[in-house]
Amino acid sequence: MSILIEIVDVVKNGSNIDSSCQKVSKEISDRTLTFLQFIESLEEILTSTDKDIRLNGIKALVSVLKQLSLDFFASEELEYINKFLCDRFIDHHSFVPIVLQGIVYTIQMKNFSKDMIVRYLNTLMPHFHCQSQLQNDRHTFYQILHQIFLNRLEDVRFMGPDFLYFVISSMDGERDPNNLLLLFRILPQFLRNFPLGHLAEETFDVIACYFPIDFYETDESKITRDELASNLARCLTCVDEFADFCIPLALQKLEATLKIAKLDSLYLLKLCCENFDPIKIKLHIEEIWRILKMLIMSDIEDSTDEVREAAIGVLTGLLYSLDIIKGENNHEQLSNFLDIILKSSHRFLLDTQATLFIPSIKLLCSVGKTSNHACCKIANKVYLMLLDKSDVSHIEIGRIIEAMGLITNMCLQMSIDLSSIPGLETKWEEICCYFLLYAQNDLPEVKISSLKALRISTKILTKSQRDNYYCIISTLIASNITDHIRQETLLCFKEAAKLYKEEIIEVIDSNIKVLNDSNDIDLKSKWLNALCCLGNEEYFFSLINNNLCANLCEKEKETQITLKCLRDLVKNTDNTKLLNHFALDGGLLNFILTTWINGIKDCANYEVFRNEIILEDVSFVINSVIKSIDNSEQLQIVNQYIQYFNEIVNTTINYKQLSAVKQDIHSYMIILLESILNSLNQNFKLDNVILLIENSIQLSTYSNISICNLSASRLTATLINKYIDSEDYNVLDKLQINLVNNLNIIDNSYKKNVINQISWITKALALKGHNRMLQWIDWSIQLLADPMYGKTMTLCFKMLTQTDNGYLNKECFCSVKLLYRQRIFCYVIEPLITKFNSMPEPIKENYLICILYQMDGNSYVTLAPYFSKILPVLLQLLSPDQVYVLQSLQTFRNLLESKTPILEDHLQSFIPKLLNISQSSKYMNIRIVALQCLYNCCDYSLIKLLPLKKQVILELGKCLDDKKRLVRKEVVKTKSRWLAIDVLKDDD
């Protein structure tokens, strides 16, 4: 019982009530203490004459209550608690908040009876003025309502309008968004299940006064305007009784100028159409249409696309609603309204060239998609109207065809057979004939809209029409057409291939046969291109495979065009399945590898097998296919082909001592080897990696063929990145010593190769975050000082910031550390700047170029800490006599484009320099970039720009008479932007 003595003390002092109460309620739940004993111990407190002590008593009581389970009390016990809380409620106004909390909890209890609820309400109704309470207490009260709405509505139903009145009067004038959101969420449940009677209008008014929601979100607010608006709209449309008030409200607010009000009203209207009885909607239909028409069918500026789309949404809602009116002539209502819509759009359909022609057609299409009846009616009317047009110009034909395509699309989506549309029984075939006819028209616009329409209607073409259609497609594929038309033609081809596989196979076969006998390279390329666009249709896989193989490797030209098609094909991510097909036994991959390996080894046709362009494409294709297949298939390919590379993989190569023939064979073979090994999964174990690396370095250093140098040094980098771990630093140190030796002893002509190899290895280590990375970077910085090959070394610093799509990235299973670029930047930038400032003239440049490369490759966040050091270098460069002004200007423009904040403080030092360059530089490119810099300056804050505006406008005026037109164009753009910087916007 010590706990009871403790609690009495605690309650008297009024501190730390909650934790003691926790103990008490635990004992009560464990039945070691009864609730009665607890109340009795509080007797002195609860009957105290000091209201503060009484308040503490109630707090303790409620706090204990709240921690007991909902089924703890029997109904007799609850009866007492209920009476007690009612008494305390009217005892003193300061007790209200805590009693409300008690009520919320007790009302949820299992044994709480109807009488008790009525007792609560009878106490609350005369004595409680919700809006004079604090926000939290109001929230508690609304929670009480929520509980009643959820579970106890039957118990209060007998109170009828009194209860309803109590609810609406307590929420009337509520301003807190959190409370409103709660109310909007709980009200629909209540309103739907409680008779509104004569209070319907009052109820509606109390809710409607919040429409449209006027609420500005801040970063702290947890609720959004949209949430409030959508819940409010749901409240306003939850019962049919509201229809008579709600529709006029929505229509009235729709005429407001604020866009948000318009959108809200349209949303409300849409909900009205969905929720209210169609009979009620019908009464307002003409009024709604009058306003919708204005929003949809006008192109005045404030009716933006968003509003227009919302309005169309309402219209379709309206039509759905009309469609479900049942009765003897259930289409009558719908028909009448459709007539009204058709009548309003009629005049816009007359002039095909006018602005509103296509929007009206689109509107009718969305109307037609609401019901089959509407679809038939509209299709009938529009088709006949369009078919009847005669004596039309070419531009108009394009638009008519486009419109017919849209309408056909509508019919197909509603699965309406064109021949079943009244009035079209005989004419429907004519429509597709028009499409076919105009697809052969010379005007590109007409052609494109006809092709689009044909693609839509592929399904409904008759057999003879289809034959005609294939002819047209074949002719188009073979002829010289613009890219846009070709794209459209190929889409048609694809669609047809999807629906009529056998027929398309025939078409292809007959055309390819002709091709194989002819020598027309151009035509061949067009057909192969068309074939390749079917890369995601499994049915055509072997056809594509065979045709591509047949055209590879015999003649130089054919091989080139085939590889070009293949390159595009493998780039397209839709074609992954086809790539897997290529990797199968007897597939394209095997064919290419076998042919080229043999071709290179046998020193066959040099024009095909040793052509650099072809080899690059071949390597790209092999690489892409291998990248797309899974581990086991990769393993199989490597095991199958690695034997052909035995000399490179398993024996030490000493390039200089090889015969010339061997030298060449090795040089070309390494390109193929790279393409196979490049995208292998990292867990794939290669034997003799170190030997292979050394051989690659030999090849990259001594080979005379540039594509081979590149492949070999890239392969070295890839292998080091994948297979040389941080523990294997011996290998790297050995490589470094070799490379240093090479640099010192070999001919100058090879030194460039060695430098490139060093760059690639540095990049590989940097990507991996290898622990020898910094050592190699230091070495690279040192090499910059060399007068002979320092310039080549600068490329290393460019390479370090760039990512190559096909090589040394995560898709090729290389290890790439997060933020490696930033790490390198932070490491190199200070040494580079120091060297730039201290080195003599010609070498200085190398460091400068590296600084610019590094800056270009990194964002402002990385640059920021070093900016105070970089900026002087940059400003020094901004003078027309500097050699590197173009490059530094471009870097500068990138900085301005990304709104680098620190530059804002230096506007006045560099804007005059930029103006000077844009007037006096001899080179148009420099003038143009300077002007673009000035253009981007306008992103900074107005207050910094205004003092400079006058000078800039004046100086730019002088540039307007530049002799180059491209410069003048840039001047006009920049000057207009500067003129407009202080123009007030609408929303200001």
Next chain:
Amino acid sequence: MGLDNENPTLFDKSEERKVSEKDLDDNETEEFDSREIFDLIRGITDPEHPLSLEELRVVDQNLIEVDDNANIIKVLFTPTIPHCSMATLIGLSIKVRLLWCLPPRFKISVTITPGTHASEHAINKQLDDKERVAAALENTHLSSVLNKCIATA
């Protein structure tokens, strides 16, 4: 919604001017020509519709006359309907755009294509009056409408 012309006829836009080899050569000089002037004004928005003057065929390259050596530029524009109340505003925006974007050596004249507007003489006179053009730019409301039209050019 008292629009003068609520459903105007639309025309196709011409393609962007192609950049030729000569344009990229630093030693060549290109004179101002009618296409360049047309490019300056074709993007101006009509005050009534969110459409450009080119789409409404209010301005046309064939109705622009340029003499670079004599420093003369003459632009004719065609209102969409003969009693268009916006004609002055359109003319003004063309004129202002050209004043801002061309070197001051040019004498610029902007007039209505003869016979296409009910009060063409009055409007031509207004547009030719330096004082009145300057005064229009001082007017806050007018200049904000003008800025809106020109902003898209």
